[in-house]
Amino acid sequence: MRALLLALLLPLAACGGPSTETGQDPSADEGEGSQPLVQEGVPENLVDDPRNTAVPLDPPPPDPNQTPRAAASPATLNAFPAAFQGRWGLVPNDCQPGRVDAKGLMEVGPTSLRFYESRGTVQRLTQPRPDRIEATLAFTGEGQEWTATQALTLIRDGLVLVREERNPPSSLRYTKCPA
Structure with a gap:
């Protein structure tokens, strides 16, 4: 492959081009506006640059004199933002007022989540992000108590809420109930 490339490049080299070691055309003016035809440090034949130093593919190492930017830490809240609060149903029947069998209904209050048979109170x-809340909740229900971390994410312009649990991993989609 290298021999083929050299065979193709040799006739081109014989056609002219820079003839000095500086890479400048000897017929060009030596005035202020003259520019080298080949940048300094860049080989004329890129085959001679097997480690690709002329155009590095890897990002440069971090500058030890520059302090790294700290990642933005999430805002700590005292209550669920208004966009998250309200009644959310897994199925349309969950949103019908007065139904006693709305097992897929989730009510998000300022500091709590209420479900059919359990209630979670915010601990943290x-x-x-503006569309995501991560909550550690102390739950009670059916004679038991437990703590769970859940994430609530608004999608589709705030009309759908995705609730994710870590243990066991699960995800449920709720639709905002009409007011």
Whole structure:
């Protein structure tokens, strides 16, 4: 492959081009406006640059004199933002007022989540993005108590809420109930 490339490049080299070691055309003016035809440090034949130093593919190493930017930490909240609060149903029947069998209904209050048979009270609430809340909740229900971390993410212009649990990993989609 290298021999083929050299065979193709040799006739081109014989056609003219820079003849000095500086890479400048000897017939060009030596005035202020003259520019080298080949940039300094860049080989004329890129085959001679097997480690690709002329156009590095890897990002440059970090500058030790520059302090790295800290990642933005999520905002700590005292209550669920208004966009998250309200009644959310897994199926349309969950949103019908007065139904006692709305097992897929989730009510998000300022500091709590209420479900058909359990209630979670906020212990810690953070907002890493405007459309996402991460909550650690103390739950009670059916005679038991437990703590769970859940994430609530608004999608589709705030009309759908995705609730994700870590243990066990699960995800449910709720639709905002009409007011």
